[in-house]
Amino acid sequence: MKRYIKYLLLIVVIGLVAYKSVYVKKLSDMKVTTDEKFDAVAFSKKLWDEKLPAKINNAVELATFIKAAQANPADAFSKYSNALGIGNYRYALIKIEGLVAVINEDDIMLQVKMGDSLMTVKLATEFIYGNAIRDASGLVDVKDFPNTMDLNNISEELNKMVRKIVLPLFKVAVKKGDKLIVTGAIELHKEHIKWSELEIIPVQIQIVQ
Secondary structure, three states: OHHHHHHHHHHHHHHHHHHHHOOOOOHHHHHHHHHOOOOHHHHHHHHHHHHHHHHHHOOEEHHHHHHHHHHOHHHHHHHHOEOOOOOOEEEEEEEEEEEEEEEOOOEEEEEEEEOOEEEEEEEEOOOOOOOHHHHHHOOOOHHHOOOHHHHHHHHHHHHHHHHHHHHHHHHHHOOOOOEEEEEEEEEEEOOOOOHHHOEEEEEEEEEEO
16 A cells, blocks of 8 residues: 555656646747847837938949949949848949939939939839848848848838838929939849939938029
8 A cells, every 4th residue: 555655646746847847838928029039110210310321421422333333343243232142133322413304103203414414213202112221221131130031020111211201201392303312222133234224212312402
């Protein structure tokens, strides 16, 4: 009888140890904890407020970029553009000065002087999406973000700031013939550069009176 009592006590002790060692946590609780590790809104706002202004001030003039790319494309892209991954697509922060030629529902066509000729550049004013601003800034390192969703969220938050901060007042005020100074992000394919189809995603726009 004593032997059975010993076995029973041993089973109870083992059961208590196992109970203390193992616990169950709801999957929904774990998801909340994981999501809270990275705040894309706060991170992107800090980039926008504290680090992006310096990048804007140092943006390359479009004419300078084009001249450098025509002389030595590899050096020009290395010096003036960025990309998070390996590939032919590169992104750059550029500055242009141009006259408003056409105001469309989704964009504005600017006439930009390039030496003795004029170049047409499309200024996006409605569909602000993609990774151009994030990548052109050179402020985000893919090695710091193993979760690609975090990288995508940074892009989306930066795009939201353009839509909410940069564009609303500008779209109300701009008119045909206005002179603009624009700093923004562009996407280029190293092997197939098409300056004639250039579109700029604005991060800063000034109407020159």
